[in-house]
Amino acid sequence: MNRPAEPGSQEKRNRIIRCIRSLPRGKVSSYGAVAAAAGWQGAARQVVRVLNQVPGLPWHRVVGAGGAIKIPGEDGAEQRFRLRMEGVTFRGARVDMAKHEHRFSAPRAKRKRKTRT
């Protein structure tokens, strides 16, 4: 078998999955941040799609920009509940990003040169 042609997007989705999986307990990140960390800035929606498609991911650790819970309905309450359970604190209806925003370390999109040793 051979994959006739792997769309490059598949690989990006892969990185997104890894980033989400790397979210440690008690930490959270935003859709846009995950996308950027995966080297696919602007793909916040694709992050959402991945969260919906791939089971086993800590979906509750991914929130909207500024720590806002963007999930409507009971699932949103479920997310807050689980986060609290992990020790995440809230500031009003939003996650206290100042304390729980996860710092991804690596990837960085290919910026034009300018690297520093």
Next chain:
DNA sequence: ACTGTGACACTGG
């Protein structure tokens, strides 16, 4: 092929 929709982000009023 086009349109509408989506657990989005950002800007502006």
Next chain:
DNA sequence: ACCAGTGCCACAG
């Protein structure tokens, strides 16, 4: 705080 418009990408009808 809320809503509207715009940009982004992928998918369903």
